[in-house]
Amino acid sequence: MHQVFQLLGYFQDYQLTWSFFLDQLVAGLTLGSVYGLIAIGYSMVYGILKLLNFAHGEVFMIGSYIGYFVLTAFGGAADPDLPYALVIALMFAAAMLGAGTLGVVIERFAYRPLREKRASRIAPLISALGVSFCLQQLAVIFFGSAPKQYDSFAIDGGSLFTRVSIGPFEIQYMQIFVIVLTVILMLGLTIFVARTQVGRAMRATSFDLEAASMMGINVDRVIVVTFLIGSALAGAAGVMNGLIFQNVDPYVGFQVGLIAFAAAVIGGIGSIPGAMLGGLAIGLGRALSVGFVSSAYQDVIVFAILIGFLLLRPSGIFGVPAPSKV
């Protein structure tokens, strides 16, 4: 196969090595993990409320800022006042708590009143966009427009970005951390949804909100929990993004949010594993496009493939076709 590609004359020698392929694979998995965690929030909210929560990207952005401020409060990356592992744990805890609370507040004041007034489905969508722009502008006002740098390459003298060999992989500790943490959060969420009473209520509400309500499920509480969990995961993704990609600015949520939304649709909106898989697909698509085709065409290639996929399977990877009532 190697010779076939060489004969084709398209690939450079370095592109035909396993190490380069695996490097790109890890880069894609890391990026995809961040997209996936954000996409879960979109998917959970849509699954329950059939609402496209476009403010979710900004919740991710606020989570990233919270992580930055915690890091700064404890002395910064280069010389933290506490052991760096503890500082990172506090960053995640604060960001998840803060972002989760923000999600609940958004639901309470921007969406629930519309739901109670039985507004048309377009109204909450506009409300979501409004919240998104408000949060973005408030971040500009309060945090400034210039990017804030986590400076995570300075943590413990750069040891988090040291590369370690695992079989054929050469991977940085930070990449391992992001991927493993994503898996843990995913497993935790899956167990929560599958095994707990609230999780069962969430599934029932997602299946039929009105019927769930008539069966005695406190639907409002389920919705609050959904926003809390989805937003907390976005907060975690915000800290991950800051740690591995260094920067947070008021506009980061919009772009990343749109990509995560696309990931949720690809995975089958409403499906939690689908959202994660969609995120990983986009992350891998981008990394492999840069590595083997062209960085200039990375989004063209990735999204052309995804459009093609959706044409074949409009409901996404794990989505269920909506029954049409006649």
Next chain:
Amino acid sequence: MRKVIVLMFAAVAAFSAIAASVAGADSTRAAGTAAPSCKQALIALTGPYTGPAGTAGLDQRNWGRIFISSWNAGKPIPGVPKGFKRTKLKAIEADTALNPQLAATVAVQLRSNKNLLAVNGFSGSQENVAGGPILRRGGVPFVSGSATRASLTDPTEPDGSVLKSGFFRRVVPTDKRQGATDAAFALNKLGVKSGDAVMTVDQAEAYSVPLITLITQLLNRAGVNVSRESQSAAQTDFTSLANKAVAQKAKVVVLATQVASNAQLFYNQLKSKGFTGAFLATDGAFDSSQFKVAGAYISSFSLDIHDVPVAKPFVADFEKKYGETISFGAPSFVAVQAIAMGISTSCANGKTSRAEVRRDIGKVKMKTSLLGKPIAFDKFGDVVGGVGFTMFQIGNDGTYNVVQKG
């Protein structure tokens, strides 16, 4: 049916009104009906005060403010002859956020202000591409302290043909000069030889694409194997490109960007992947608060303004009012000065117009300037004299040290 007819009439009437207002705002007519003042002339300072280039934009704005306060107070200014009759200035400020759509919106607002005589800006080349033709149609002269895209002043290029000579001017050299300086620096100082690998990366916008194209061409001509890459500035993960540069054994990576934090991230990611070559960023990344990885090189049209003797009192004034300057905005001081001198000359008879200011800015000749160099304009609006591109290297403490004077 009646409703449809009424709606059609309403639509036609609305369309006619819009068309009339657009036509009415065009060129000489708008300039002719303006009623600007020579007692206190109105100009606009524009820049990316928010967004990823906010630090650089605010530095530009603050240098513009320093000029206006010095000018209005009658302080001696380099390049302003003694006894030169000054028309006092008043400035409105507009944020363009390095966003072409926003620059176009700002241009429409500024053009429609009949008291406004000239604009300092736009900062970004892409903003001039979008907003420049709108200012030109209003007859508004505009002078940039940072837009380096070469085609903005080339009448044979689409940009130059829509901006037209006489409207847009700049006090900084073009990217033809930056591209040549950067390529020569890579070849002569960074030891790149024929057959070596180099990666060049643009950020998919109007500033960086032609600049990187030129650098790539010059390196290719020298027999260098150049891997030309492109990644949107909004995408802040360079891991895949870093993997590629390391795998290619690139001797130098050149990044043209207007987002300094992207340069910081990319070089950090390269180093964490084991990259041992040199990293060179272009003038858009010139921001010591955001890009501070030791060892990286950066080219800039701005000298370190602290080192220019005639600038010392102005630097002191700046730092007293606004804190430390990153030097990026210093040419904006000179750009506003060109506007001020043009307005004052046109006001010699007590009256002025945009057309007169446009003409007289073109005739401005400074024997020296804040940058320590003479400034004048050629017929296309490019600076004659002025500074070249200086090469800096970032020190261990994050300071920018000159390694090759421009």
